[in-house]
Amino acid sequence: MTKEPTNEEFWDERYGGHGHGHIWSGKPNAALVSEVSGLTPGTALDLGCGEGADAVWLARQGWKVTAVDVSGVAIGRAVEHAADAGVAEAVTFERRDLSESFPEGRFDLVTSQFLHSPAAPVSADILHAARDAVAPGGTLLVEGHAGPPPWAPDAHNFLPTAAEVVTVLDLDPAEWEVQRAVEHERLQTGPDGTVVTRLDCTVKARRKA
Numbered sequence: 582m583t584k585e586p587t588n589e590e591f592w593d594e595r596y597g598g599h600g601h602g603h604i605w606s607g608k609p610n611a612a613l614v615s616e617v618s619g620l621t622p623g624t625a626l627d628l629g630c631g632e633g634a635d636a637v638w639l640a641r642q643g644w645k646v647t648a649v650d651v652s653g654v655a656i657g658r659a660v661e662h663a664a665d666a667g668v669a670e671a672v673t674f675e676r677r678d679l680s681e682s683f684p685e686g687r688f689d690l691v692t693s694q695f696l697h698s699p700a701a702p703v704s705a706d707i708l709h710a711a712r713d714a715v716a717p718g719g720t721l722l723v724e725g726h727a728g729p730p731p732w733a734p735d736a737h738n739f740l741p742t743a744a745e746v747v748t749v750l751d752l753d754p755a756e757w758e759v760q761r762a763v764e765h766e767r768l769q770t771g772p773d774g775t776v777v778t779r780l781d782c783t784v785k786a787r788r789k790a
């Protein structure tokens with residue numbers, strides 16, 4: 582019987598399978614840029630940072646960033662990207678499986694951009710840890726796909742709507758203000774090069790000071 586890869590093996594293969602080529606664009610996620618541009622920079626935690634484009638963008642805006650990913654291959658690329666961008670001192674990259682451990686401390690921004698995995702769906706525990714890592718006055722930003730892509734409609738995975746993310750986060754209204762919980766369309770290029778419309782969701786919440 583074939584052994585299923587661990588989450589780390591899955592993502593190392595996904596990143597490493599492209600040789601030295603990057604699998605993402607190197608540009609920060611549009612939702613991160615639009616939602617974070619108006620915030621005062623402080624400390625930020627980037628969950629599932631991939632090849633580091635968001636972390637580099639945050640560092641360029643003046644944030645002091647901790648960025649985490651389960652894939653050592655992705656982290657290696659992210660470290661290189663930060664060095665090339667001249668922001669290495671502002672970003673700490675950690676290879677870490679968030680289902681096993683979570684970074685210590687509290688952050689002015691906790692961002693999770695497409696933290697999905699076919700190998701190990703992101704659990705409620707990780708979303709709760711993300712919520713609990715936000716400092717008073719800080720912001721939680723969760724961006725994700727709200728449904729499967731047309732090229733893999735049966736991908737059994739946790740791809741929740743904005744309302745489902747809010748339900749799982751279980752935000753105490755005495756402590757939290759939900760600022761955005763919406764679905765929106767976004768163009769994405771599929772594996773065969775075809776551009777398709779995906780439904781993504783954005784959840785942004787501020788922890789009261």
Ligand SMILES: C[S@@+](CC[C@H](N)C(=O)[O-])C[C@H]1O[C@@H](n2cnc3c(N)ncnc32)[C@H](O)[C@@H]1O
Pocket residue numbers: 588592605610628629630631632649650651652655677678679680693694695696697698701
């Ligand atoms: C779809 S990619 C998104 C990467 C990046 N945030 C972006 O938007 O380009 C999902 C990322 O989450 C990481 N990941 C998945 N499960 C994880 C876990 N349990 N702990 C840490 N990282 C994880 C993967 O290695 C991958 O880099």
